[in-house]
Structures are given as C-alpha cells and as structure tokens.
Amino acid sequence: MSLTNATPLEVAQAARVGSRRLAVLSTPERNAALTAIHGALVSAKDEVLAANKKDLEDADKAAAGGALSQSLVKRLDLGKPGKYEDMLQGILDVRDLEDPINKVTARTLLDDNLTLSRVTCPIGVLLIIFEARPEVIANISALAIKSGNAAILKGGRESSHSFAAIASVISKALTSTAVPSDCLQLVQTHDVIADLLKQDTYIDLCIPRGGNKLVRYVKDSTSIPVLGHADGICTTYLCADYPADKATKIIVDAKVSYPAGCNALEQLLVDEAALTTTLPVIAEALLQKGVSLRCDPTSLAALQGKLDPHSATLLQPASETDFDTEFLDLILAIKAVPSLDEAITHINTHASHHTDAILTLNAPTANAFLAAIDSSSVYWNTSTRMADGQRYGFGTEVGISTNKIHSRGPVGLEGLTIYKWTIVGDAQVSADYGAGGKQWKHQVLPVLDDEFVAQNEEEREVLRMFRAT
C-alpha cells in the first residue's frame, strides 16, 4: 500500500501487476496476510485513534459551521465503544470464511482424457471509492486479499487522517507477508477520481460506497463495470388477510430501525380491503415513532379522523414525486392499490429493484409476488431491513447491488470472483469431432461441495518463481 504521488495510471498499472501475483498465492498465504493486518491494527490502536481524533475535531468544526451533518460525524468516530474491536473482528471473520477462489464449480468429460472444468478466480483489480466510515479500509482490504483481488482505495476527505494511519499500519504489516504491497493502493489526492475512472485497461470493477450522488457520478463517468446501487426505494405490499400485530411489527422495523439505510422502507402499498382494518393500527404505531405519513387520496381518506389528534400533523397528502423518492428519513409514502397486479406493476415501475416485500397469509398470492417482482431481494412476511450481507450469512458485504448482471443483492466474497474454464487434454483437436468424426461425450461429472484446485509443493515453487511484469 502506497501513499505516494503516483498518477492514477501508475497506480492502476501497479495494482494490475500486483494482482497477477496475488492471484496465485495459496489460501494459507492470503490468510496469513489477514492475520498480520489484524495483529498490526491491534498494536496500533492508540495511534489510529489519535489520527481519528483529528478527523473528528475537523468534522466537529465543519458540523458546527453547518458544512457536515451530525450523522456523518458519528459515522467517522472509530473511538465509540466496541467499534474498533468490531473492525478487528471483521478481519478475522473474513479470514475464516471459505476460500472463494480456486473452487471447482462444474466439470464435464468432453471425451476420454479431455476434461473441461470451471474454476473460480479473482476478478483482478477493484476500485473502491468511499465517503466517511474509516473502518471500511480494513474491511475492504480483508475482502480483497481473501478473494485474491488487488484494490485501489479512494477515501473521502473527512476521514483522511484515519485513512492515512490505517493505511500505513496495513502497509507495514504486508511487508512481512507473501502479498505484494502494490496489491493495495491508497489514493488520497483530491480530484483524482475522474482520472481513476478512465483506467479501464487496468481496473476491472468499480464499487462506490456512498450516497446516491457519488454512485450516480461514478456510473455516469466510467466504462468500468460498476457494482452497487444508486437508490434504495424499498416497498412493502400489505394484504388484508395479514394480522395487524405482525404487520405493525414488520412495518415499524422496516421504517424506523435505521431510516438512513438503503434497505429501509420508503413506500407502503395497502390492499383496499385493509384500509380501514389493518392500516389504522400500523399508522398509529408509525405516528408514535414520529414517522410522517404521505398518503395518496384513498389512504388519506381512510385514515383521517381515525388517529390520535396529537400526531395529526404527521398525516400528509402525498405528492406524485413521493412515490419515486428515497427519503432516508422518518417519512413513509402510502398508497392504496386495488389488486396484486397493480401492486406488482407499481413496484416494478417505481421502486428501485432493491428489496420489496409482501405481507399475506395466502401462498398463491405470495408466490406470484415472489415470481413477478423484479428486484434483487423479494420477501414474504418479513422486513426489508433483512437485506444485508451479515444477515444473509455472508460474514460481511462489499455493498448491495441492484445490477442485473454478475452479482445481485448483498455482495459478499463470491461477488468478488469470476471463473475461468480449463481443459486438460491429450492432443485432441477440434477437427477430430463433428460430421464423420468423433462424437462429444459431454458427460457432466460430479463436483464435490468443497473441491478446490490446490497446487502441490512443486507447483507452488514454480508459482513462487513467477513474477509478472
């Protein structure tokens, strides 16, 4: 990891060269690097927190002047009880996950002594652009090394001291490992993003971690594939048959437990038959939590006069744009829908293909919803807030993707891999087969759950000698 004044082109080229060497390291070699990073960050806690304090002081001043939000200041703070330890534990958690590369995922006998295999491998070079949250450096470094990918990290201005301190610690730690230091490139120079986004010859995948503005800018500015999501407009469709107590529990969790999250609920669609039965119960609970309800005329009419007058000001008519907005706040748009079909069409048209849920006791209705909704996560009788790599059991995530290719939903280590096809043969050639020639066997061979291509010691020695230039 380097903090030099290298140009974006040099940074990207160095990462590419490093990536070729990282890709052929063994599982123990990559895991040992994570152990080393963990150990170094344990030892350097005081040093890192001192740097973080400088960022916090700068941020406090900026917040006092109105230039930064208090929630951003909070996200910067690595000194909160348990936060540094969580970051450290995250590195070990990633280390202890199954190796995502060199895994055989398919095998076909094309002919006698002619075997096709599909083997997972790293993507190559990742560009991660993020805003606050200095602990992301450690997370992403761990994920990148574990999956055999080089990473270029571009941090935000607000966390620059923390970023430099953590980077320096990781950099020193890597020198004692088999991982080439060029595999992690730290970029902190200002105004360098545009040039990094042009390095499509050397960078394979870009992952922006930040707000809607950052993601849109990145998507519009590069021909490098971008993994992530711009908007998190999540919806829930409430059917009339679903019990009010369960519905209330789910809706309150989805809206209130972390309104700034991309998986927070932004729209509630209500079956017309539930407008005067279940909806008032849910609405009352939301109003008591301080949630503003922006209702279409039908749902507004159903609720008016039915709620505690103290919270009446929070009951508001919705504007058209409310059904295309990610509020990230204690605001919920509510719309009455006459049928499942209209709910599906509304969601496929107005939601952001992130996470959508249906609440019903009717299996045919629910299964039709699960089939027809075109989103990365679709739920039946649970909260949209479940959309999270840790909750899905991935250990950690690099983000949530609403892309339609490669990786969709919470993206864990598997999303940082691709595969290559290998054939091992004995001088069979294409012209041997086809009209008048030999027939393909195309026999699908069984693959074990944990089948890996692992080099023996002699092969590892050959690979150790390999130095890509």
Place this chain on the structure above:
Amino acid sequence: MSLTNATPLEVAQAARVGSRRLAVLSTPERNAALTAIHGALVSAKDEVLAANKKDLEDADKAAAGGALSQSLVKRLDLGKPGKYEDMLQGILDVRDLEDPINKVTARTLLDDNLTLSRVTCPIGVLLIIFEARPEVIANISALAIKSGNAAILKGGRESSHSFAAIASVISKALTSTAVPSDCLQLVQTHDVIADLLKQDTYIDLCIPRGGNKLVRYVKDSTSIPVLGHADGICTTYLCADYPADKATKIIVDAKVSYPAGCNALEQLLVDEAALTTTLPVIAEALLQKGVSLRCDPTSLAALQGKLDPHSATLLQPASETDFDTEFLDLILAIKAVPSLDEAITHINTHASHHTDAILTLNAPTANAFLAAIDSSSVYWNTSTRMADGQRYGFGTEVGISTNKIHSRGPVGLEGLTIYKWTIVGDAQVSADYGAGGKQWKHQVLPVLDDEFVAQNEEEREVLRMFRAT
C-alpha cells in the same frame, strides 16, 4: 415481434413491459413457443429462402464491386445444404435444454421459519446487434425465450430480406403462444443503433455479435453492460518436452481449421530448448498449409535454412505490432521465450484474455500455467479452437465473453440469467437479532441438483392475470 417505425425508446419500453410477462411464464409455456417457432419455420422454408436469395443477389453485386468480401457472402447463404435444417434443429436443441430459470441455487436457514433462497431468473431485456448470418435471429430468439428474456434484435443491412422474412414467420408463430409478441423486437431502421444504446433504463445487457469494430463501437457508446469480446488473440506456449507429432496436430488445428474464428491461434511462444527440435517440424507443417510465419529474431534464426525452400517466402521477420494483432488469417506470430515466467507475462500482457494453451508433459509447469494465465479459457495439451459453447456442451452459445464479471468464456443459457434472493418468514424483523437479541442460525440447507421453484395451478392462475404495464 414488430417491424414498425417505433422509436428506439418505444421499442425498448415495449420490450421491458413484455419481459415482465415473459419472466413469469412456465417452462412448458416457453418451450411451446419454441415448438411453434420451429414448426412455422419448417413450413415457411421456401418463403425464407426466396428472401435470402434476394440478399445473396445484392451481396454478389456488392462483392463483385469489391464492397463486400466473399466470406461474408458465404455467411449470408441460408440455402447451403443442411444450413436451414441446422438452424431448425438448433431451436429444438435449445428447447430441450434444462430450464435455466426458477432454479434454486442456494438456501440458508436464517432462523426457525426464516429461509433465504437464491433463485435464478431472467436478466430482463437483451439488445443483440449482429452483422451477417441471418440464422442468428432464430438462434437468439430461441435462447431469449428459453431464458425468459425479451430481446431487441438489430440486424445488418446485408441480411435485411432474410431478416424480415424470418422475423415475420416468428412473429406470426408467437401469436398462438403465451409469449407476448413485444418480447421480440426487430429493428431494421438504419442508424438507430446509437439511440438504442442510450436506452439504459430499459435495456439490461447488450450483446454485439460481429467484428472487432462493431464490438469496440458498442463498448465505447453505451452505459449498458456489454457481453462479448473485441479481440481473439489466442496463444499457445510450446514446451521442449512435448512430442512433435502431437504439438503439430494441435498447432495446425488451432491455426488452420478456421482462421477467421475468434478462437484461432495467433501467437506461438516457443521454449528456447524447442527451437531446433520441435519448432521446425511444426513450422514445416504450417508452411505446407500456406501459413505465413512471422518470427522474432531468435525463432527466425532457428528456422532459417531448415525448411523446404519452396515455402521460404512464407518465413518472415515479425514486427512489434504482430504480437498485438488478431490476424484472422493464415498468419502466425512466433516468439522464443526463455522461461515459463516470461511466457505467462507475455500472454497476460499481449493476448486478449480469450483462450490460451500450454503444451507440455510436465504437470507442475502446466498447473502453474493454468493458475497464472488470466484468460477466460486456459488449456493444457489441446487446441484453442475448443473454445466454443457447442463443444463445451452448452448446446449453443450467444458468444464468447472476455469480461471479468458475470459470464466468461463461451456464454450459454446460464449467462442470460441472474438471480434474486427470496426470504420467507413469519414476522421476524431485523431488530429481533444482534446484541442481546436472537442469534442467527445461518444453517446452509442442502439444495438438490434439479430443484426448481414451480408454481402450482392456483399460483399460475394468479400469474396469468398479471399484466405489467
């Protein structure tokens, strides 16, 4: 399928709406559509071939004037013995492949009565841009419908009559099926590609099928993900221990069996120890097939004076650019390399990450090569011409991808799918878990090889009523 004067925006929007309905059709409904298309094309053979004859007459005139190559004229001809029948058989082959969508590929018990599943689904709307080869319309239509994707097809000028005839037949055939006709959009208006490439709101994936120029233009002109490859610079590294007869068989197949193919060999790297032993045998065989050998100084010196004088003019010094060129012709660049490391580095730097091979009897050397080469297909002791969906047992392919994400190598039906995550719960919410709350079970559940989400009749009835707008 429509041949209207709709704008690119209207075409893309109609395909998107159609895609939502196609995505929820059952396997038998999609298969029945392929049967109908097959039957209609059987009946309409004379009509289609008559239209194809017009294209051929136009092309012959253009070729006589030098505006078209004879090889392109040949690719246009649907009347060649067996070609129309191959096209028809291809539709049935695709129909009879396993359904690629609604397949459960992972399942995790998050907690009691809270199950996460990963289910394959269509990508959505494909944009396929192709040059000659009118039979591609039938192939791609079959692949799109089978995988539940809508497709916009933009054909080349040279095959316009064939294209219109086949499209009209398919369009009529679909009216008797459950597949909405908007799911296949035929675009033949000139100069409309640029506007289609702007429809990133409605089009999810673009697949250009044509030469390097077309692919580069498409990649540079759209923010829609592009699947494919611009160059096919395939290499083979010959080690000194590999028998000359087998090496010759492999290299001749790779270079000569179809030089215009993207999987044809363009560069031969030769271990220095093989320069005076194996290389002359291979070179003689290639020269007799009319292959020009463009040699670096070391390999040129090794060959000079050793070959049949009749073919001496085909032995030429290589220029620097020869090692970055896709010849698509009877030309082979040859370079001596002192070590496996240099072979790997040369290939990772100069080849196009398509298909590369090593010829050796030494397992550690071969396995190191397979691990270190960053290409979509990497072979040991076989010809690069093996890189093909039909040869890999995919039934057919939509192309070969050198992308580093989503799908790599020959792309079959699986490459036209993505997945969604579903959770079925019973009112568990995110706030139930974590510090002080419930623990996640994260128990990986077994998934059968052929486990599909299939709707029962009642659910299918709900889906049949669903009309996305």
